[in-house]
Amino acid sequence: MQQRDPHEEMNPNEADHDEATCEGGCCSKGAAYDPPAPKAPAGTVVPTVVLRLSVRNHPGVMSHVCGMFARRAFNLEGILVLPVMDGTTSTMLLLVHDDRRLDQLERQLSKLEDVLEIHREATGHRAFAAVAEFIG
Amino acid sequence: MNMTGAELIMRLLERQGITTIAGIPGGANLPMYDAFHTSSIQHILVRHEQAAGFMAQGMARTTGLPAVCFATSGPGATNILTAIADAKLDSVPVICITGQVPTGLIGSDAFQEIDTYGLTVPITKHNYLVRTVEELLTVIPDAFRIAMSGRPGPVVIDVPKDVQSARIEFDAYPEPGAPDAPPRFSHDDIFRAAGLINASEKPVIYAGAGIIGSNAAPALHALAEKASIPVACTLLGLGSMPDSHPLYLGMLGMHGSRGTNMIMEECDLVIALGVRFDDRATGKAAEFCPKAHIIHIDIDRSELGKIKLPMLGIEADVRLAIEALLPEVGADKRSDWTARTTELREAHPMAMPGADDLLTPYGIIRQTAAMLDDDAIISTDVGQHQMWTAQAYPFTYPRQWLTSGGLGTMGFGLPTAIGAAVAFPERTSVCFSGDGSILMNIQELATAVEINANVKIVLLNNGHLGLVRQQQELFYGARYMASRFEARPDFATIARGFGMAACDLANEANPAEALAAALRQPGPCFINVPIAEEDCVFPMVPPGAANHTMIGGETHATA
Numbered sequence: 001m002q003q004r005d006p007h008e009e010m011n012p013n014e015a016d017h018d019e020a021t022c023e024g025g026c027c028s029k030g031a032a033y034d035p036p037a038p039k040a041p042a043g044t045v046v047p048t049v050v051l052r053l054s055v056r057n058h059p060g061v062m063s064h065v066c067g068m069f070a071r072r073a074f075n076l077e078g079i080l081v082l083p084v085m086d087g088t089t090s091t092m093l094l095l096v097h098d099d100r101r102l103d104q105l106e107r108q109l110s111k112l113e114d115v116l117e118i119h120r121e122a123t124g125h126r127a128f129a130a131v132a133e134f135i136g
Numbered sequence: 137m138n139m140t141g142a143e144l145i146m147r148l149l150e151r152q153g154i155t156t157i158a159g160i161p162g163g164a165n166l167p168m169y170d171a172f173h174t175s176s177i178q179h180i181l182v183r184h185e186q187a188a189g190f191m192a193q194g195m196a197r198t199t200g201l202p203a204v205c206f207a208t209s210g211p212g213a214t215n216i217l218t219a220i221a222d223a224k225l226d227s228v229p230v231i232c233i234t235g236q237v238p239t240g241l242i243g244s245d246a247f248q249e250i251d252t253y254g255l256t257v258p259i260t261k262h263n264y265l266v267r268t269v270e271e272l273l274t275v276i277p278d279a280f281r282i283a284m285s286g287r288p289g290p291v292v293i294d295v296p297k298d299v300q301s302a303r304i305e306f307d308a309y310p311e312p313g314a315p316d317a318p319p320r321f322s323h324d325d326i327f328r329a330a331g332l333i334n335a336s337e338k339p340v341i342y343a344g345a346g347i348i349g350s351n352a353a354p355a356l357h358a359l360a361e362k363a364s365i366p367v368a369c370t371l372l373g374l375g376s377m378p379d380s381h382p383l384y385l386g387m388l389g390m391h392g393s394r395g396t397n398m399i400m401e402e403c404d405l406v407i408a409l410g411v412r413f414d415d416r417a418t419g420k421a422a423e424f425c426p427k428a429h430i431i432h433i434d435i436d437r438s439e440l441g442k443i444k445l446p447m448l449g450i451e452a453d454v455r456l457a458i459e460a461l462l463p464e465v466g467a468d469k470r471s472d473w474t475a476r477t478t479e480l481r482e483a484h485p486m487a488m489p490g491a492d493d494l495l496t497p498y499g500i501i502r503q504t505a506a507m508l509d510d511d512a513i514i515s516t517d518v519g520q521h522q523m524w525t526a527q528a529y530p531f532t533y534p535r536q537w538l539t540s541g542g543l544g545t546m547g548f549g550l551p552t553a554i555g556a557a558v559a560f561p562e563r564t565s566v567c568f569s570g571d572g573s574i575l576m577n578i579q580e581l582a583t584a585v586e587i588n589a590n591v592k593i594v595l596l597n598n599g600h601l602g603l604v605r606q607q608q609e610l611f612y613g614a615r616y617m618a619s620r621f622e623a624r625p626d627f628a629t630i631a632r633g634f635g636m637a638a639c640d641l642a643n644e645a646n647p648a649e650a651l652a653a654a655l656r657q658p659g660p661c662f663i664n665v666p667i668a669e670e671d672c673v674f675p676m677v678p679p680g681a682a683n684h685t686m687i688g689g690e691t692h693a694t695a
Contacts, residue, residue, distance in 0.1 A: 060265065067257045101382055107438035113262040113282060 048077055050124025053109065054117040057083050057090040061114045065092065068112060074105045078128055089116065093124050108129040137307070141269040142167035142300040145233065146175040147278040151312045154204050156558055158191035161210025163248060165235025167300035169206075180558065180587060183579035184211050187551035189219020190577070192230045194555020194565075195537045198513060200351070202229040202283045203555070210248030213255065213294075213497050218545060221259035223290040225542025226372060229283035230290040238298040239267065249597055252294040261289030269302040270464050273310050275605045280313030287436040288349060308409035318435065318453035323460065325450045329407075329431050330464030332448065336405035337573040338473045339365045340425075342388065342417075345372035345541070346410015346434055348534040352455035356409065357381070359458050364470040365407065366477050368396050370401035370417045370539040373410070379530035385477075386486060389417035390677045391523045394690070397675075397683045399692060400425050408432040410454040414542070419683035433457045449592050487674070487691045488528055497524040497596060500665045501568065504594055505529050507652050512564045513556045515539065517549035517573030520602035523673040525568045529573035547576030550593060554580060557589040564590055564655065569595040571621065581634040591660045593631075598669040599624050606672045607679075610687065620669075638662040 062081070077080050078095035093125040096105060110118050139147070145168060149157070158180045161169040173178050182188045188205040195203035207216045213234045223230040237246040253265040262282045264275050272295075279291040333339055337682055347356055353376045360367050360383045367377045368388040377384040385396040397419075400406075406428045411417070413623040418424040421443050432439070433454050440449030450457055486677035490496030490629035494503055501524055505658060512692055516522040520540055531537050539546040553567035584591050605619040631638035637657065641664065654661045675689030 060257070060263075063254060063257050071258050104438060104442060111436070111438055 021058040050121040051094040053092040054120040055115040138305045142171040146171045157204045158188040159206025164209035177189045185215035187580045189216045190551035191555035194552040195559040198556045204231045213252040222543040229288040232292045236294045237295040239296045256292040263292040265294045269304045277313035284315040321452035326460045338403045339405040340403040341367040341407045343373045344370040344411030347376040347452045350455040352546045354677035357456040374538045375531040376533045378532045393486035395481040515553040518546045518567040519570045520568045521596040546573040572601045585635045627664045641666040
């Protein structure tokens with residue numbers, strides 16, 4: 001799996017998401033993203049929450065995180081990743097739905113060996129808003 | 137110290153206590169195979185990599201300790217995936233070490249290159265692609281720690297060929313991997329659990345594989361006996377309570393006895409111990425134990441509330457939790473509830489038609505059990521024979537029963553039984569199988585003969601994919617499709633062709649005597665048992681339905 005550009009946001013739920021051209025981790029081998037959960041009906045605003053993860057920084061960690069979302073049918077609206085300090089860990093911000101499955105989602109994430117810490121990030125939406133200026 | 141990566145792998149495995157590894161060599165793992173020459177570890181050559189994974193499962197499920205299997209890159213790795221996925225779903229600590237093409241060729245579509253790391257992400261507890269020989273010093277002990285800690289599970293370590301061949305110089309071996317300390321739980325929660333149990337008039341314990349994984353059977357018996365709580369087991373929990381125990385209700389769920397599922401309907405408290413509310417056990421989850429509060433104790437926090445929201449969920453090693461609970465739970469005879477459960481069990485017992493006739497499903501299973509010592513290890517494949525064995529075999533202790541529960545893998549039985557025989561050569565390892573399942577790993581008859589494993593295969597032969605045929609009969613208007621075998625192999629002849637002793641009870645003047653002789657003789661033996669093709673497993677809860685909608689299995693029924 002390629003180390004993805006950490007400055008790029010990806011949204012695997014987008015309808016026009018193209019595996020052939022995707023450079024994000026979501027479409028790398030072994031982690032094809034095919035969310036079985038239905039999208040919210042048009043017009044409804046699903047509340048979101050941002051999770052801040054500290055993860056081990058190695059080429060497989062995106063497979064583990066994105067793959068878990070795919071196979072457990074959790075929604076993943078966006079990801080931001082940057083390596084931290086000496087590069088042995090990365091910080092990941094995940095934009096996810098704030099619904100009744102959030103608790104289960106956090107528990108499944110915390111079971112991943114490469115996920116070192118996880119907590120809800122109150123100011124995380126700002127990061128996604130800032131990145132949105134550069135994409136789409 | 138100075139050695140190659142392959143030699144280092146073997147030293148680290150020796151230090152973990154590994155004595156036997158099942159596998160198949162190939163281009164990308166030859167350095168590791170060369171290192172067997174200087175290792176105390178014995179190698180067992182299987183005939184298909186999937187069987188190496190299941191042999192490791194047979195060793196791990198019977199000993200409770202991690203076991204190791206080897207496969208080469210590419211097809212070796214893809215072949216072993218099913219056994220790894222099976223270990224994941226049933227929480228079995230298996231370490232699979234695969235060869236990979238040299239680091240410089242990764243990503244080039246080299247010969248026998250496949251993305252083993254990517255393929256194994258969703259089916260392992262954790263996985264590694266080792267990039268330098270130095271990483272082995274941390275990866276191997278870590279893999280064992282992860283496989284054993286908390287809820288156990290499989291770990292895959294993919295090692296490129298150049299990493300196996302590279303030399304490493306280091307001062308000292310790392311400490312062998314050991315399990316992490318179990319999660320701490322609050323005694324307030326234990327008091328609350330005890331309060332709910334003491335206040336309950338109609339409690340039931342729903343016990344699963346976690347009881348076996350945490351060696352909690354004695355604690356479970358003590359809790360059940362002190363507070364007079366009946367115990368129902370999941371498929372994988374069988375053996376955590378002896379069949380003869382007066383509080384034992386047998387298996388619940390899709391093929392549980394009518395009386396047991398009725399008791400679950402009536403109970404007012406479910407004490408769920410080391411279980412995950414699997415749909416085969418609960419039926420339609422929304423209607424499972426409709427009158428009951430739930431206490432759920434499991435070592436995997438993500439299981440608490442995943443399917444059913446408990447009134448009280450406790451993340452804990454279930455043995456430690458029960459031991460903490462015991463002094464807080466009041467001794468109680470619960471005479472009314474005991475009388476009621478006895479009444480339901482006597483009115484709706486597990487019906488076993490034909491149990492006196494050797495050439496019927498229940499007959500062959502019950503009579504085989506009667507002929508075996510108590511220490512026999514029982515494995516199955518997947519299908520009708522599996523459910524009949526789960527219903528009818530009188531299991532007496534944990535780790536006696538090896539079956540593929542979560543993944544339901546046909547082909548599981550024979551290699552797993554061989555693995556059990558390797559782990560406990562002095563005991564008899566019996567594999568109940570079906571004529572559909574056995575063909576999925578029949579090549580392992582060669583392995584059993586080669587190592588003279590004390591394995592007895594008892595084949596319930598009805599010429600069908602029986603459980604498929606049954607579902608087509610019951611739920612698809614008896615429109616049978618692809619469930620009947622037109623070609624009926626002569627399995628006794630096939631077994632003899634592999635060099636294995638065999639008998640066919642269809643041709644025996646005294647089948648009972650032939651069966652006893654086959655079970656008694658040392659070494660592997662194949663026993664073909666013809667059974668009627670129309671026999672169904674009853675009772676049966678239709679898939680997706682609630683457990684109170686059982687079909688068949690009434691005591692007055694004949695089929």
